Amino acid sequence: MKKNLQRLDLIFKNEHDTEAILRKTLDRSHDEVINDLISSGLKGRGGAGFPTGLKWKLAAEAQAEQKYVICNADEGEPGTFKDREILSSVPHKVLTGMAVCANIIGSTKGFIYLRSEYKFLKPQLLSVIDEFHKLLEVLNINFKVDIFMGSGAYICGEESALFESMEGKRGEPRNKPPFPTDFGYMGEPTVINNVETLAHTYSILKYGADKFKDLGIQDSRGSKVFSVSGDTPNPGIYELEFGMSLQKFVDDFGDGDSKAVQVGGASGFCVPRKKFVKTVIGYQGKLRGTSLPTGGSMMIFNSSRSMYNVLHNYLDFFVEESCGQCTPCRVGTQQLLLGIQAVKKGEQPSSYLDKLLVLAEAMRVTSKCGLGQSVANSFSSIVENFKEEMIY
């Protein structure tokens, strides 16, 4: 079945059914709600694409006195600002999702981990939370949400580093397992979800799992908010259905001269023009050629852009934002950056790029967290597709 590129209005739709949704959910069994979420096919919109229903189920099954629900609003990926938009225009949807989750897993305490640059959102968020607390009181739901201001480091968006930073420690990712649903904030079972993920649960709870599942393709259901930037006449954020081809996307958003699209920001993949048609936007799954959207950044480059500079910028970012604890990421990122510089300057032969590709692959399979593991995505896709630009 072919689908046309469609802009949707689900997430940002101005609707206020929190009370009805909460009442309805309270009446249903926890299993029913979880099964709904699982069958909707909703996957995390924050990075790893973990099935949300399953995550809640694992946390519900964990045994503990205290459990936590955390909304990850650290949004540190350069060029993404969709979570900010969601939190400023439909925060009640996010809070509704958090309360339902809390109810299901048996938690009384939630946090929004807010990116430090988004401090300006705090006052209005607090007043929405205040209202929300009053409603929960009426409904006899024992759940309180606090805002925790982020530290300003990109790595603190990684869930376990986020817990560490909330606990007052240095923001370094932990070993996994144990996973957050067993050992999260304060060592207690924790559900951590991205802002957008939580907002989607609102739609699923309101319209039902089938409506959500109707959107998208097999491994990637529903819609996704994309932050479109780069060489485009229409930068901004857009809610689009999963499953579109990159060609359709470029036709719609490009400037007619697009030579590549970076799907998923610095930690995503670079797709060159010749692969636009084959590439379908969705989670990395069974479909060949699909790409992981992570934060939903879509950066379009036209033929005037130097892909060397693009890669250089990404590597600058990683060299600085790696937490520095593990060898492959801390040293590897520096070597990749110095390496492409050396090749460009002619201090190393072009074959040195092959050595760097081997390094990038080793970083992917040995790094401790998603940051180091994903550097190879942009590095290899840019170097392999634009090799001449790296050398000359």
Add this chain to the structure above:
Amino acid sequence: MSDKVNLKIDNIAVSIKNGSTILEAAEKINVRIPTLCYHEDLCVAGNCRICVVEQTGSDRLLPACAMPVSEGMEIHTNSMKVRNARKQIVELLVSEHRADCTRCYKNGKCELQELSSEYIVGENGFIDLVAHKGYTIDNFSPSIIKDDSKCIRCQRCVRTCDQLQSISALTVAHKGESMKVSSFFDKPMFEVVCTNCGQCVNRCPTGALTEKTYLDEVWTALNSETKHTVVQTAPAVRIALGEALGMPVGEIVTGKMVSALRRLGFSSVLDTDFTADLTIIEEGNELLHRLKKVVKDKDTTVRLPLTTSCSPGWVKFIEHAFPEYLPNVSTAKSPQQMFGALAKTFYANKLKVDPENMVSISIMPCTAKKYEADRPEMRSSGFKDVDYVLTTRELALMIKQAGIDFASLPDDEYDSIMGESSGAAVIFGATGGVMEAALRTAYEVVTGREVPFEGLNITPVRGMDYIREATIKIENVLPEWDFLEGVELKTCVAHGLSNAKKVMEAVRDGKANYHFIEIMACPGGCLGGGGQPIPTSPAIRKKRSEAIYHEDELKPIRKSHENPEVIHLYEEFLKEPLGEVSHKLLHTHYTERNRY
């Protein structure tokens, strides 16, 4: 769920307790997986990634040190993917490292060097990051040198300082390419709360943290025509020196060590154990004196509990962390410093050597002793009481440099008048030993009878439990101690500064009312000191401890107050415990220090 998990490692079946790691499972079947950031004494960090292994069906590699086993796992520790990845990691570490092994103190004893010799990096490595960024070396501390250009950021030191010592003098600063092991505001080590315990040095896999060596100074003194060199050896050196010279762990090498020191050319080979016995007399009397003031005279200006003072790491710790308890610390100097003060007075006088021409050298299991010898208070002889402090490791190096075949040396005896010691002094080297030695003496002073423990072995204060409490009821006392009749003497022993901190917090919060507390800064006491042979582990420390208690049993004299040379010293020179001469030479005072 069954508490055993079955898996295969390199096609060998292994069954192991649920919750174990892949590394532990591999160890069980003698499959060696290389590690760097992992250390048995510390919590798992999983940051060096050298221990990665492949799991069938999994794309990414798993860190063996951090990954728990699961049922049916198939692990490969030597697949192509694993080997390639490890080689990349070694190459990366080397690229970040100032790898000038031939000039390095850790040459031949370095874990990175060993790894790189297995995964030959060759000439086509990555770009040299040290040359790119530059580096600094902090060598201002009298005890420890920190060379960031040799650091592989495994954070063993950070975990040591935090978990074992609860000091956090070393922490991780910055991120990304700037990430490094740093101190408070990146100040030099000697300006911060570092206690010089050297536990980080013992666990650093590379040459990034080492002791400051004084080998050249000592060789110069030995080769000087005019200098009289006096060497003292701490209790815990004799049970560990052999390790650094290729002998089995836990071998007692006292006699060979004395031979070696003579061969090296020391003029007088004497024993810190002698002043350990002396410490017991002075500190034991101080305890009894304080008990009398508190129990009998109801003197509220005198403080209990009394704490020991022979561990300079502990002393510096309390000066930083609990300065309000400095009046509780025994004023008795450590055996090293008592020795130094007597060497350049009593001993020099006996030998008719001008103390100005005497060089006093001590062999210690400890890096903090280097700092202690440098303290301005430690000049009561009118000179620097102890000129140079060498660690067990440095002595081993001297013996090697001198071409001495240590294992074949005959046993020799210490020189006299400051060379005799009791079993009580020997056990100073183990946690609980000072307490046991003090009790052997104090109990007898008060009751006229030996401590009521079989073979004088006060087992409740022995062992490796972090904090141990023991109560001894004092009964049928001699008339002059009647006020102690029926008193239950409450004692506590702790080793490792994190445990010391717990004890002091309990004291501060009124949750413990001890009379006497023994604290050793290092895990296991001096036998696990920061100057001892590397590596260290619970098993190694256990063996060293067994050796110490064995040596105690072998000694004809087991109680400090029966050491004839100590008795003689009082008769001839000191006159009485806590007397005027003691006060001048053998006691000291402490200084409140900053908290960072």
